[in-house]
Amino acid sequence: MAELDGVRALVTGGASGIGLAIATAFRDEGARVAVLDVADAGPADVVYVRADLTDDDAVRAAVASVASRLGGLDVLVNNAGTGAQGSVEQSTDAEWHRVLDVNVVGTARVSRAAWPHLRESARAAIVNTASIASTAGLPQRAVYSASKGAVSALTRAMAADGMPDGIRVNAxxxxxxxxxxxxxLLEGAPDPAAERAALEARQPHGRLVSAEEIARAVVYLASPRSGSTTGVELAVDGGMQGLRLRPRT
Structure with missing residues (x-):
């Protein structure tokens, strides 16, 4: 049997990037997948609903539609998010409101709408996409880091609240x-090749993480095989969070 055989899953931000890799991995593992995004269209062979995470009515309607079309909901992946560059000195109120509304409140909105459906599942799980920015101080990422730190804290609080309802929550x-x-981001850098090399070098394994590697971690956290795992954050960062290696010579 595939790892997610028969699981009914909703992935936000699943039209591209990490979200698309997650939706594809879920589908390949036997899940029935729905994608929620603001893009005009979603990936093939999945249910697609278009909604803006900052619009609670739209989110509620989208989640209700997904649950109806899939016949329920077992897994929610809160992957949708937005970014921002700049220090705390440079960041505007508008940037703070925009990023927090999508990354933090948007995660809460979708989770709130999905919770009653997940409560009815015998294998309910939520996986939130946080970031290395929630555990390591990165330059020029003040707003984004704060938002992902909030997602990490929200994950633990949701895991505690989910215990009586049988809903596991991880990130x-x-x-x-x-x-x-x-x-x-690289295209906007003065020297894209040098910037890419710098990003690769700061991760101990010496390269960028692939979207597919992140998707495999999400598959594990969503799978019944991780039934005793809740309230944790699984790093997929080439060792950046925990390793302190000597410089390569």
Whole structure:
């Protein structure tokens, strides 16, 4: 049997990047997958619903539609998010409101709408996408780091609240990943090749993390095989969070 055979799953931000890799991995592991995104269209062979995470009515309607079309809901992956660059001195109130509304409150909105459906599942799980930015201080990422730190704290609180309802809640903490979003950041750098090399070098294994590697971690956390795992953050960062290696010679 596939690892997620028969699981009914909703992945937010699943139209591209890490979310697309997660949706694809879930489908390949036998899950029935729905994707929620703001893009005009989603990946093939999945249920697609379009909604803005900052609009609670739209989120509630989208989640209800997914649950109806899939016949229930077993797994929610809160992957959708947005980024920002700059120090705390440079960040505007508008950036703070925009990023926190999507990354933190958006995660809460979808989880709130999905919770009654997950409560009815015998294998309910939520996986939130946090970040290495929630555990390591990165330059020029004040707003983004704060938002992902909040997602990490929210994950633990949701795991505590989910225990009586049989809902496991965990997070995955990706390092810098080879995604379209990172690609756009590199394109805007004065020297894209040098910037990419610097990003690769700060991860101990010497390269960017692949979206597929992150997706495999999410599959594990969503699977019944991790039935005793809740309230944890699984780092997929090439050792960046915990390792302190000597410089290579």
């Amino acid at each position: 995955v903490n990706p390092g810098t990943a080879d995604t379209p979003w990172v690609g756009r």
